[in-house]
Amino acid sequence: MAAALPHGTLAGDTTRRPGQHTWMHALVRWMFISVSLTFLAAVLLAPLATVFAMAFAKGVSAYLHVFSDPDTLAAIRLTLITALVVVPTNTVFGLAAAWAIAKFEFRGKSILITLIDLPLAVSPVISGMVFVLLFGLHGWFGVWLQEHDISIVFALPGIMLATMFVTFPYVARELIPLMQQLGNDEEEAAITLGAGGWMTFFRVTLPKVRWGLVYGMILCNARAMGEFGAVSVVSGHIRGFTNTMPLHIEILYNEYNFVGAFAVASLLTLLALLTLVVKTLVERTGYRRR
């Protein structure tokens, strides 16, 4: 972190500054730190701790018993399958979008970038609803789909589409500025020396952007596995079939099965913590967002 601080603004600088009232500074410092920590403890740390306290409220065996329930296992499986499809798809899209936008100059580029970011500004409920309007029974293609016996809404394809919509920009918005910043010189050299397009991509570009790619993919994965609103609208909440982990948490919670709800929640909390650890490690390699 220190390298990024300009003008010698290292935190904890002990050199006395002119006109500095030491005791005042100490008081202000103490106030800022305690207010920050109290705020975080109340809104962030207490809820995090509660997840595990509730999950283990009736002991370890009750906790483990939750994961022998076939509906819970089905929810975990569905979440994993969805992420396994959505994350690679959006990664391929992100790489293609970043290549087109960072390597070439064309008209309407800034509009394209804004449109890629659009899903971030849309309410999750709307992200799910658009697919109900298209493929639902009363939707645009509803009758046609029913005649051909294809179900999208209240089935796996709808869940995947909604998740794809919500996590659409995650990889692209990480790679676009990174590739723009790294420039085209090395790729141009590779092409001039006779390398093919794919070879240049795999041997020159991909190694350069690998940390940005990892960064985008883990955030995409965290959102894909945790998405609630959009998936809730398209899923139909059929236990054991179209219930993802977040939706299963809702069902268990509404049935007052708190150990079950928080046990499933504890898995997603661990995933979130793991995501933050990987993210921090990636930032340590010198790759930084801003």
Place this chain on the structure above:
Amino acid sequence: MSFSKPSVLPGFGLTFGFTTFFLSAIVLLPLAALVLAAASMHWKDFLDVVLSARALGSYKLSFGASLLAASINLVFGFILAWTLVRYEFPGRKIIDALIDMPFALPTAVSGIALTTVFAQNGWIGRYLEPLGIKVAYTWLGVTLALTLISMPFAVRAVQPALLEVQRELEDAAETLGAGRLYVFRRIILPTVLPALLTGFTLAFARAVGEYGSVIFIAGNLPMKTEITPLLIVIHLEEFDYKGAAALGVVMLAISFVMLLTINLLQAWGRRRHVRVAR
């Protein structure tokens, strides 16, 4: 004149084509379907839905609570960013990493966890209850959930701006006899103002659309603790697609205004920054 500038690099047609195709298929066409569904309504039916007493009540809660949450984050976001940028203390790096937790934590998890903590017999709720403060199942709970999920936007917007504040200017001002508050008002605040406003708008935009964490802590009573996204879901569950689409278009329009505001604020910030640097 051709559409794109010539380049020695290959793959423009493939990647540009794939990008626009995929963007259209997954994002643009579905959103167009929403706008079309609302546009196919008679304008009177449209207004009946979006101006119904229940809808107006939901806007009041959604916008009121989001504004409040964004304002809380304006204050605490600044305090957190300041603490993380200016002070060294044990655990600072862990706290810094944890700020992003609401990004990574599924909203359903934050929803049930917050409700449990702030319920009557919860860890914090039990101390608020004797004071007559009810958080869970009231608008206060809605605000709290929105504050949590939009907190990182405010902190992460302000942090880089605080790093840009020139300590030499602060020192010079203090040497010339300025007090800390004066330095804050005349040097620090002007530098971070665009970032503060961007963080506020980002937090607000995120809060308005939020669904997952709110529905657990809100009582979901019509007119009282029912947010607009929930009203959309209720319309959908009753197979009233048009009504849902009408409300969806209202929310979409608000998102666009927010997006535009954010872009303008960021452009303002960049212009300001250039001027300060000169």
